[in-house]
Amino acid sequence: MEETAAHNKKLRAGIIGLGCRGVSMTGLLAERDDLDITAVCDVYDDRISMMQEKLAADGRARPVGFTDYNELISSPLTDVIFVFAAWEAHVPAVVAAMRAGKPVAFEVGGAYSLDDCRLLVSVWEETHTPAMMLENCMYGIREMTVTEMARDGIFGDIMHVDGGYMHDLRSEIANGAKNRHYRLRNYLSRNCENYPTHELGPICRLLGINEDNRFLTLSSFSTAARGLNDYAARTPGIDPALADAHFAQGDVVTTIITTAKGQTVKITLDTTLARPYSRGLTVHGTRGFFCEDNLSVYTDDTNSEADHFRWRNFWGNFDGWIEKYQPKLWRDYTAAGIKKGHGGMDFLVLDAFITSVKEDLPMPIDIYDAAVLMAVSPLSALSVSKGGAPVAFPDLLNGRDPASIPRCEGIYSLHRTAKKTNP
Amino acid sequence: MEETAAHNKKLRAGIIGLGCRGVSMTGLLAERDDLDITAVCDVYDDRISMMQEKLAADGRARPVGFTDYNELISSPLTDVIFVFAAWEAHVPAVVAAMRAGKPVAFEVGGAYSLDDCRLLVSVWEETHTPAMMLENCMYGIREMTVTEMARDGIFGDIMHVDGGYMHDLRSEIANGAKNRHYRLRNYLSRNCENYPTHELGPICRLLGINEDNRFLTLSSFSTAARGLNDYAARTPGIDPALADAHFAQGDVVTTIITTAKGQTVKITLDTTLARPYSRGLTVHGTRGFFCEDNLSVYTDDTNSEADHFRWRNFWGNFDGWIEKYQPKLWRDYTAAGIKKGHGGMDFLVLDAFITSVKEDLPMPIDIYDAAVLMAVSPLSALSVSKGGAPVAFPDLLNGRDPASIPRCEGIYSLHRTAKKTNP
Missing domain, CATH: 3.30.360.10 (Dihydrodipicolinate Reductase; domain 2)
Structure with a gap:
């Protein structure tokens, strides 16, 4: 079936930001079978080379390197975008990804202006491109x-x-x-x-x-x-x-x-x-x-x-x-014996995003x-x-009724209005 | 010597407020050898009778009862005043005691106006009557x-x-x-x-x-x-x-x-x-x-x-x-084996006041x-x-230089500017 095919198709991920956090999160992504890291981006060339070599050494395909995240986002090599860059780059990179229609997950940090917060909302309302803050906690x-x-x-x-x-x-x-x-x-x-x-x-x-x-x-x-x-x-x-x-x-x-x-x-x-x-x-x-x-x-x-x-x-x-x-979620996760990144939260938040993208669910964050x-x-x-x-x-919310916001249901659901997942 | 005589003379204490806190603090005062409880005051007659009977039953002199704290303060029966009454009564009772020239210790609580705080300061500056908040903590x-x-x-x-x-x-x-x-x-x-x-x-x-x-x-x-x-x-x-x-x-x-x-x-x-x-x-x-x-x-x-x-x-x-x-202070106190009232703080704060009055020291609070x-x-x-x-x-402080405020020295000293008591 086409749906199964879509589910089985590997996501092609572009990574923006290869500092300390980017390296650690990319490591978690590289362990997944449902995703290929096809492109990486940093403002520093040595970080790009380091990551290309690291992934190649681990037997993965060598990703293409970019120093301009706009090029990575618009590249036909990428389906989904991960933003692990410096705080200042979060909003422009997320906005560019949403405008390109590519689901985007982004690391946490505060905004630099209220206008940037409003921009995130308005671009999402225009595009409905899935966008999720990776708030692991x-x-x-x-x-x-x-x-x-x-x-x-x-x-x-x-x-x-x-x-x-x-x-x-x-x-x-x-x-x-x-x-x-x-x-x-x-x-x-x-x-x-x-x-x-x-x-x-x-x-x-x-x-x-x-x-x-x-x-x-x-x-x-x-x-x-x-x-x-x-x-x-x-x-x-x-x-x-x-x-x-x-x-x-x-x-x-x-x-x-x-x-x-x-x-x-x-x-x-x-x-x-x-x-x-x-x-x-x-x-x-x-x-x-x-x-x-x-x-x-x-x-x-x-x-x-x-x-x-x-x-x-x-x-x-x-x-x-x-x-x-x-x-x-935690009972199953602990039973499965996989606890990766900050006591397991990093794996879970990445998996929440990827699962929601693959299953076409609203973002839990x-x-x-x-x-x-x-x-x-x-x-x-x-x-x-x-x-x-x-x-x-x-x-x-621009006066929007919260009840009208599409909510993620299932194991990764966080909002109270979503169906409860606890037995 | 006259000084020794003054030290040996028992203080005659008037107690204002015989609610829960007043009963407990009066109990601590009643155990002291350097103080007689000569007068007690409450707005409720039954509390006065109860305390008179309690002290008499403990073999102490039966204090005179008052329902108006101004009468207790002006009475020739009292040398020092303790205010354990409701919050609302603290400032007027302390002001009356200072004006009567009788050292006064008072329980804690917030003021009801800034004017009341300024009144405490101005009356003290007029009278220099010792006045200490019993902040046990x-x-x-x-x-x-x-x-x-x-x-x-x-x-x-x-x-x-x-x-x-x-x-x-x-x-x-x-x-x-x-x-x-x-x-x-x-x-x-x-x-x-x-x-x-x-x-x-x-x-x-x-x-x-x-x-x-x-x-x-x-x-x-x-x-x-x-x-x-x-x-x-x-x-x-x-x-x-x-x-x-x-x-x-x-x-x-x-x-x-x-x-x-x-x-x-x-x-x-x-x-x-x-x-x-x-x-x-x-x-x-x-x-x-x-x-x-x-x-x-x-x-x-x-x-x-x-x-x-x-x-x-x-x-x-x-x-x-x-x-x-x-x-x-605490090493000596623990060694002496006396821990009374809220883990010892109540005894200490009362003793700090009484000691400072007897030794004519500035109040530590x-x-x-x-x-x-x-x-x-x-x-x-x-x-x-x-x-x-x-x-x-x-x-x-009304613009007063804090360095000009007289400071209690010795075992009960609390201010940093006072001589250190730790060895």
């Missing part, structure tokens, strides 16, 4: 489990949620010149919540954003920037000029978002100080509470009043809730979801520049 | 240890601090009519960060507020109020009318304060949802990090890069830091400290009413 087992618990009413009404991207990136940023990494130039020139999606993507599903809820206002507050200067001044091998460089990006940016349902969301960017990694999810509901930083759950049903002052006794009890509430997440960065830059004044969160 | 072993660590440079430059009063008070509030508790009327009529001092008092010492640092702006964000309605609707014994009552106080109020040193402080009021107790202190510095919710410390000096993704492995390692960094802490409530009410707009934090 939306497939994280903790995040998905907490969302299942929320949908089962464990937390009652959720009133407040915290999240964060709290990741000590001092080495990555301070070595940015050597490694040609875009974070360095961003941290030198820009001050905002520059990386909101890892925590806010899952939080959007938890709160039903773009379903029956929306963000209303956003306020961001930045500290001064001292972490990178201090790190550069005392760390061997780091460009000593960075000890006195003026970094625009504050060490900690705290952002408060209000929702149409009277909730608050607090997200934290904390990437240039000494600290352990965390996405810091907390859920504060009328009947229950979750805290990622000690992996505990407390509910009216499962805890006694005496537990209130004995939190330490149940640190780590989330393990039991994962057993009970993890989605079918769609352009409206991406636009809302990416809008946080320019909105936070504006609020920071106004001393934390609240700014209105624009309606990136 | 400023003598908490965790808080004092973290402050010692900060002063020793463990965290490098502190850029961001979190704290909170996260205490499930649903039962206390919903039983407020039965128990004649002031929180009920406050939660029905007022929406703000109503109880900032337990976390923010210690944070002020950590950041040197009223020393070489000050708060610049404050922004507060409130959720809707659902926790108490939901609790009342499903909890036996709670007035069912509360299930539909309109509570003004949002379930979670998040407040961001900026400082003159480019830091941010985030405090959370979370008292009407299901959750474990926490004051949620975190310290984010250029060289180190502390998290109360899993009692861990992470520093560039003591952790390797591999630890960054293995936080769970060192949850609880703060125990070792307490061993090393707790102040002499002075009127300027109290005014700054109490100002958070009216400022947050204003910001909440303006949708989270930042409001300027007024200079409650």
